[in-house]
Amino acid sequence: MYEKLMIASIATAATIAAVSMASSQANFPNKPITVIVPYGAGGGTDTTGRFLAKEAEKHLSQPIAVINRSGASGTVGTAEAAAAAPDGYTLYFGASDALITTPHSLKVPYSVDDFRGIVGVSYAPSSIAVRTDSPWETLEDLLAEKDTDTVIDRGHSGVGGVHHTLLKTLFLETGIKFRDIPFQGGSKAIAALRGGHVDLIGGTPGAMLASVDAGETRILALSSPEPLDAFPGVPTFKEKGLDIVATVEWYLLAPNDTPDEVVAILEEAFLKAASSDEFKAFTVTRKQESLVRNGEEIMAKLRSDSEFFGEIINK
């Protein structure tokens, strides 16, 4: 009697467990989703991630909590996201540097292959800029320096980042002489350019817009694949015959072993969120170019970026 009862209860428990497991896959999500942002609260990536989460909540039955795991230029949060349980309840919202360029210069416990894509939401190109009183009116003027002894003091936002890599490619390919002065952050590089402490900087063109409007600086070229409406008359490197395309991407990823059906649910909801007019308008205020990519597309882009930056950084 007693044994029978036990067997019956075990069987019942097993059935319930099996059913709930099956339904947990089908009813995804059935508990709140966490999005890890590897930078501090209030910054560009954080606010973009939070806005995306707010939009996506409209399409998912569960709330989405954004948490900041900052530290060590985003590597701490990225490592944690890479090691998270692949159940779709822990996602990762980041920008290119921590995942794409840093693994090539520092020893970190993750790589692009530890993630799979959900959605890519926006990007920003890099660019080079000079003061308006500089002798280089156009990119051609600058490139003409390759046969002279002029040494250019070039500034940027930090070693191993996208902007530094862009400058490295440009100066390697043209053979122009330089001194390399890294600053902690793009704004400090811009201030150093305006104050006359360096001759040229590489950085996000959106951040330079204010000083361009004030007539203090001039953007010589963009590293986007195509010219951008926000910067009329500014050529891309590609147009000028230099094969340099370097962008910072913003994207939402999941740990690599997250099941396909869970990713499909997330992808659908976040694609809708990223395509909404409200979100697109928001990315414009953050000086990003809206470009919605699905999971496959963003991963393909990240893999090729990782390869491209890795090659230059290791040179």
Add this chain to the structure above:
Amino acid sequence: MLENILYAISVVFLWQNIVLILLGTAIGMVFGALPGLTVTLAVTLVLPFTFDLSPESGIVLLTGVYCAGTYAGSISAILINTPGTPSSVATAWDGFPLTRKGRSFEALSVALHASVLGGLISAVALIFFAPMLAKAALAFGPTERFALTFFGLTIISRVSGNSLTKGLISALFGLLIATVGVDPIMGVPRFSFNTFYLYGGVGMIEVFIGIFAVAEIFNQIGKRAVAGVLSKDDSRRKIIRWNAIVPHYWTVIKSSVIGIVIGVIPGTGGSIASFIAYDEAKRSSKEPDNFGKGSLEGIAASESANNGVTAATLIPTLTLGIPGNTVAAIFLGALLIHGLTPGPQLFENQGGLMYTIMISFILANVAMYIQGRFALKSFDKIINIPPGILLPIILTMCLIGAYTISNSLNSVIVALVFGCVGYAMIKFEYPTAPMVIAIILGGMVEESMRQSLILSDGSAMIFLTRPIPLVFFILTVFVTFFPVVIQQWRKWRKTAVTRNLKSFRENSKDSE
């Protein structure tokens, strides 16, 4: 400019905005005063609520939180030796000794007045000089920043207490800690032992929590003070009088000006301003020996300087996009969301909004003063709680506070390790002040020096051939060697006078 100011006044004095300022300062004060909760956290938490407000109202609310939070860091610095921000580190040096002597309320009162005056002077100065200062800030490149921060480092010799040797050992240890992490020029990790948490360096706030609060708690436990009381009860009547600050008016004015000037320089922040103001107050004080042991003048200097920075640091934050500290960084993020773009033309294009910020600064300081007068009595009661109950609560809150910095246990470990280091330093009588200054300034000194030397192809002459660095280096040499020269000269004159006197007497004896 005038119509912008009038517009700003009409916006700030709407009743909704006055309510928001009162609310903001109250939130800021509570977060700043409680150990473990920081003003950074307060601004982060309030930020989402501003999304639904108009840009002006949102800025008014955040200004209230920012001002009051920066001031309130001094409350926990004075009462329980835990500076909430790097900029109230110098306040703890004198504030906590006063608490131990049972004079906490006097210290709190002076801190409140000095803060409010510093904040007001800063805000008023900005209304008139901001556009000019914004231009001047650009002159500060790597070389200039190195000269300034190097000048800041010389203060180490004067806060070392009795033993200069121990002070220098402490400072060198601090400089060593400042080199941990990815190096700013080459991007190579140093002293990280392959734990990539250390790539970002040792977190400053975690170190302060450890060195100041945790070490002090260990010290109290070590003294078996748990059963007794933290301090003697204050027998004086606990009334805040405005004239408590009067004897220190010159210190306050001087320190506020130091705060404004240094606040305008991009990327330096409030801490170096409060160190320099503290040092200057000590130099010109009639009782320099009292500094570090409980000098009200020291509190007045440190607090008026760091509040002088609050408004001034918004100039590089808003016109260059370079925040001077983490709070200003989040403040900047908030303004970006409200559609304000940092840039050189901010004062021309968005003058109304800019002056709204400055007028709200003035109002926030007034609100802070009124609330402070009421709140300080309650905060002061903290020291009457028996240490057996208070210390575990403080320790828990400090460790939670450390955890919230990066939402990870690593920060808690750093705080505990530095708690042990701090305790050892107390036991072996090593001053912690030089180490803290070195940790705060070390990174800036290294980065700016290496940038300068790259620009000059390795020649150190770059520091002597430019006007601003040259002035700072002359100042450095002056403040380092002048006291020694003066001392020697006095000694020489004294012996000379006595010798003359002696020979005079002998001569007169002879002539008799």
